[in-house]
Amino acid sequence: MKFIHNIHGGIHPPEEKALSRPGTVLDAGLPNTLILPLSQHIGAPAEPVVAVGDTVLGGQLVAQATGNVSAGVHAPTSGTITDILMHAVPHPSGLDNHCIVITPDGQDRWQTLVGISDFREIEPSALVDSIHAAGIAGLGGAGFPTATKVLARAGIAIDTLLINGTECEPYITADDTLMQTNARAVVEGAEILAYIVGAQTILYGVEDNKPAALNAMQQAVTALGNGEHREVLTFPTKYPSGGEKQLIEILTGKQVPSGGLPADVGIVCQNPGTAVAVRDAIIDGKPLTDRIVTLTGRALSQPGNYRVRLGTPVSHLLEQANFNPGKKQRLIHGGPMMGFALASTSVPIIKTTNCILAPTAEELPEPPPAQACIRCGLCAEACPASLLPQQLYWYARAKDQEQLEKHHIFDCIECGACSWVCPSHIPLVQYYRAAKANIHETRQERQRSDRSKARFEARQARVEREAAEREAKRAARKAAAQQKAATADGEDPVQAAIARAKAKKAQATLNGESD
Amino acid sequence: MALLRITSPHGHGPLTTSAIMQQVLLATLPGIATLTWFFGPGTLINILFGGAIALALEYAVMRIRARDPRPYLQDFSVLVTSTLLCIALPPYSPWWLITVGVMSSVLLGKHVFGGLGYNPFNPAMVGYVVLLISFPLQMSSWAPPRGLADVPGFSDALQALFNAQAYDAVTMATPLDLMRQNTGLLVEDLYQQKSQFGIWAGVGWEWVNLSFLAGGLWLLYRRIFTWHAPVAMLLALGLCAGVGFDGGSSNSGGSPLFHWLSGATMFGAFFIITDPVSSAVSNKGRLIFGALIGMLVYLIRVLGNYPDAVAFAVLILNFAAPFIDQYTQPTTYGHGQPRE
Numbered sequence: 001m002k003f004i005h006n007i008h009g010g011i012h013p014p015e016e017k018a019l020s021r022p023g024t025v026l027d028a029g030l031p032n033t034l035i036l037p038l039s040q041h042i043g044a045p046a047e048p049v050v051a052v053g054d055t056v057l058g059g060q061l062v063a064q065a066t067g068n069v070s071a072g073v074h075a076p077t078s079g080t081i082t083d084i085l086m087h088a089v090p091h092p093s094g095l096d097n098h099c100i101v102i103t104p105d106g107q108d109r110w111q112t113l114v115g116i117s118d119f120r121e122i123e124p125s126a127l128v129d130s131i132h133a134a135g136i137a138g139l140g141g142a143g144f145p146t147a148t149k150v151l152a153r154a155g156i157a158i159d160t161l162l163i164n165g166t167e168c169e170p171y172i173t174a175d176d177t178l179m180q181t182n183a184r185a186v187v188e189g190a191e192i193l194a195y196i197v198g199a200q201t202i203l204y205g206v207e208d209n210k211p212a213a214l215n216a217m218q219q220a221v222t223a224l225g226n227g228e229h230r231e232v233l234t235f236p237t238k239y240p241s242g243g244e245k246q247l248i249e250i251l252t253g254k255q256v257p258s259g260g261l262p263a264d265v266g267i268v269c270q271n272p273g274t275a276v277a278v279r280d281a282i283i284d285g286k287p288l289t290d291r292i293v294t295l296t297g298r299a300l301s302q303p304g305n306y307r308v309r310l311g312t313p314v315s316h317l318l319e320q321a322n323f324n325p326g327k328k329q330r331l332i333h334g335g336p337m338m339g340f341a342l343a344s345t346s347v348p349i350i351k352t353t354n355c356i357l358a359p360t361a362e363e364l365p366e367p368p369p370a371q372a373c374i375r376c377g378l379c380a381e382a383c384p385a386s387l388l389p390q391q392l393y394w395y396a397r398a399k400d401q402e403q404l405e406k407h408h409i410f411d412c413i414e415c416g417a418c419s420w421v422c423p424s425h426i427p428l429v430q431y432y433r434a435a436k437a438n439i440h441e442t443r444q445e446r447q448r449s450d451r452s453k454a455r456f457e458a459r460q461a462r463v464e465r466e467a468a469e470r471e472a473k474r475a476a477r478k479a480a481a482q483q484k485a486a487t488a489d490g491e492d493p494v495q496a497a498i499a500r501a502k503a504k505k506a507q508a509t510l511n512g513e514s515d
Numbered sequence: 516m517a518l519l520r521i522t523s524p525h526g527h528g529p530l531t532t533s534a535i536m537q538q539v540l541l542a543t544l545p546g547i548a549t550l551t552w553f554f555g556p557g558t559l560i561n562i563l564f565g566g567a568i569a570l571a572l573e574y575a576v577m578r579i580r581a582r583d584p585r586p587y588l589q590d591f592s593v594l595v596t597s598t599l600l601c602i603a604l605p606p607y608s609p610w611w612l613i614t615v616g617v618m619s620s621v622l623l624g625k626h627v628f629g630g631l632g633y634n635p636f637n638p639a640m641v642g643y644v645v646l647l648i649s650f651p652l653q654m655s656s657w658a659p660p661r662g663l664a665d666v667p668g669f670s671d672a673l674q675a676l677f678n679a680q681a682y683d684a685v686t687m688a689t690p691l692d693l694m695r696q697n698t699g700l701l702v703e704d705l706y707q708q709k710s711q712f713g714i715w716a717g718v719g720w721e722w723v724n725l726s727f728l729a730g731g732l733w734l735l736y737r738r739i740f741t742w743h744a745p746v747a748m749l750l751a752l753g754l755c756a757g758v759g760f761d762g763g764s765s766n767s768g769g770s771p772l773f774h775w776l777s778g779a780t781m782f783g784a785f786f787i788i789t790d791p792v793s794s795a796v797s798n799k800g801r802l803i804f805g806a807l808i809g810m811l812v813y814l815i816r817v818l819g820n821y822p823d824a825v826a827f828a829v830l831i832l833n834f835a836a837p838f839i840d841q842y843t844q845p846t847t848y849g850h851g852q853p854r855e
Contacts, residue, residue, distance in 0.1 A: 008848070011528065013526055013528070094520070170526070245848060245849065249848075255849050256849055257849050257850075258847065258850050259849075260849070329518055329519060330518060330519045330520075330521065331518055332525055334523075336523075336524060336525040336526040337523060337524045337526065339525065340522070340523060341520040341521055341522075341525075342518060343518060343520060344518065345518075357525075359525070364526050365527075366519070366521065367521065367527060369586070371586065371590060371631075372532075372630060372631040372632035372633075374532060374535075374592070374791055374792050375632070375791040375792050375794075375796060376532075376535065376739075376740075376791045377740075377741065377791055377796065378530070380796070380797065380845075381741070385848040385849075386845045386846060386847050386848055387847055388796055388797060388845065390796060391840070407844065408847040408850065411847045411848060411849060411850070414523075416523050419523075420524050420526060420528050421528045421530065422528075423530045423531050423532040423535055424531075424532045425527065425531075429522065429523065429524065430522045433522075
């Protein structure tokens with residue numbers, strides 16, 4: 001058994017995992033419309049390859065990836081493209097974005113899917129292309145395109161693949177359910193990913209509040225029998241152990257350098273859902289068009305884990321789960337610690353939607369007004385990044401960017417542990433988000449002014465250079481003329497010119513007479 | 516449907532600032548009870564009278580600052596300040612002394628800087644030092660403990676608040692005074708000859724300190740503050756006392772145990788230097804903060820003019836706290852030496 005390392009800080013909010021009854025997958029059914037945002041991942045938005053009126057089959061590409069950091073979008077069922085428009089999407093900003101709307105025909109016809117029987121016979125780069133073609137982005141929350149992630153650091157050897165089955169956010173049981181019901185697929189996907197990145201070791205991390213998932217994973221790993229470099233590890237439940245950097249420290253004792261990637265310490269980290277999506281893409285040839293979503297919270301009378309086609313409107317799911325909205329209803333995309341509040345129920349489920357939380361006002365009450373910070377330091381005790389949140393708060397209020405950076409504000413992972421413990425109910429994370437945005441803005445402004453300064457200086461240099469060249473030419477001409485005058489052996493150039501003119505005139509007269 | 520939009524995190528832990536303050540107040544009870552047992556109801560009357568003044572002041576200031584006073588009164592912070600100050604005042608202090616002290620603490624110590632959270636100094640100690648410098652006679656009039664003199668009843672004590680003649684307190688040199696002034700006696704003889712000395716330190720005082728230690732340990736158990744500052748202070752004080760003990764000679768500054776259980780040591784270690792607003796921020800910083808206070812307390816007690824060393828030591832280190840913070844930032848994740 002590998003030694004489990006402790007991380008600094010962390011909190012123990014009520015887990016509320018049993019509410020969504022993990023271990024059973026319910027079918028969310030086929031909605032009347034599917035709304036597919038072109039940007040369901042980090043990076044460049046996809047570009048539509050269909051037009052309004054086209055009919056599409058399930059699994060067919062409707063928008064292709066643009067550039068390296070991007071992911072395509074596929075039709076989750078057969079139907080007609082009825083619109084390509086700006087539509088509400090799940091995003092903290094609450095702004096609309098480009099979406100393709102499919103009206104399903106109800107027949108769910110699929111295009112022929114071609115899988116690969118033995119992935120070890122295929123070059124890893126070809127497998128990466130297949131992952132890219134399947135439109136897979138991390139299903140854990142951030143949505144980084146998987147094909148890009150496995151290639152992230154060319155030239156650095158990866159020795160370990162981590163499968164992050166921590167799911168430390170309260171309420172969410174999507175990964176738990178996936179591991180309980182489909183552990184074999186998780187392990188198969190992990191083997192493919194390990195083959196691609198060249199990792200010798202696969203570590204599966206599962207928090208100790210998921211004994212059924214842990215057991216299923218251990219059995220699946222043993223059943224596949226790929227030797228001693230495969231381990232399912234469990235560790236005490238603590239939020240945010242599932243943060244990528246935190247899990248790496250817990251399972252390996254290594255810390256990802258500030259500003260770096262896990263690849264810098266020879267690690268690639270993937271979510272179990274992503275592993276299954278990779279398995280489906282390679283072995284079945286099936287692109288990413290559905291996922292498991294936890295629908296939970298006490299405003300739902302049928303909470304549970306649902307298999308949902310991407311693009312399904314949240315309103316459709318809320319109906320399935322028997323939503324009884326309160327007066328001041330909140331709908332949270334993700335978990336209670338890091339999720340964001342939705343502006344509308346018309347937004348669709350996307351690749352990164354692991355949970356829709358509909359709490360009652362008693363369950364997650366509105367925060368009371370913030371009180372003064374007394375620097376009690378509970379936030380510093382809770383911070384998993386060993387920051388001093390109370391100091392960051394003061395500097396953020398003072399807009400002291402130098403001190404903010406000196407206190408490493410960019411190492412804040414916005415997990416919300418500090419805000420959770422703050423006895424004065426100060427929305428600390430919100431201050432940090434604003435401060436980070438301000439610093440980014442200042443940096444961009446500085447870059448812009450540096451660029452215009454460089455431009456101005458270049459122009460200045462060019463103008464001076466051109467002036468100097470002109471001056472040099474003139475001086476050269478002058479010198480040449482003087483040179484010429486000097487070579488004429490003291491003869492007066494003016495007289496010579498007059499003589500030449502006279503001779504020419506005389507010649508002309510002579511010619512005229514001869515005519 | 517209109518949805519409520521709030522940023523994450525959407526949940527919150529159970530602890531509130533008001534609850535922290537209430538627990539601090541609760542933790543002073545053993546110490547107050549022991550003080551009352553040994554010195555009579557004087558401290559209790561200080562606390563009640565001072566608390567009323569403090570609440571009135573807080574209310575008035577918040578009205579002047581055009582804010583709703585209710586949340587500020589409900590956070591109990593001003594009661595913590597006044598209670599800590601009044602515990603430190605001699606019992607049977609006159610009403611004006613308490614009033615000036617509380618006003619200095621609340622107005623000068625806190626509100627001139629912008630209120631709770633903005634004060635660079637410990638407000639209770641600001642009030643205490645203002646009084647100590649302005650009214651040294653009244654501030655050094657500690658009544659003798661039970662066993663050395665009669666302890667007054669409640670009505671006598673109440674009269675003393677408004678009429679200094681009503682209770683003519685016999686005052687007596689405190690054990691810390693005796694130890695500092697001692698030049699001719701071995702420590703052992705001092706303990707035997709002077710009735711003010713008890714088993715480990717002063718009669719009464721040793722139990723008062725043990726009571727505050729008990730309250731402080733309960734706060735530590737409740738995780739209201741971390742162990743760093745109190746432990747560092749007590750260790751540094753003990754270390755200095757150990758070095759200056761001089762085998763118990765007539766030059767001795769007193770044993771570590773004597774210093775731990777004398778004066779305001781335990782009260783200071785667990786209730787004053789743990790004030791988070793005016794102390795150092797990081798755990799490493801709090802170790803340094805506490806250790807320097809412990810050292811200063813010893814030096815002021817043994818070499819200084821005032822026996823009340825804790826207040827001065829705390830204020831001096833309050834000055835230094837932002838400076839300590841600059842050099843004691845903890846290592847952020849991903850910034851340390853790579854570990855294998």
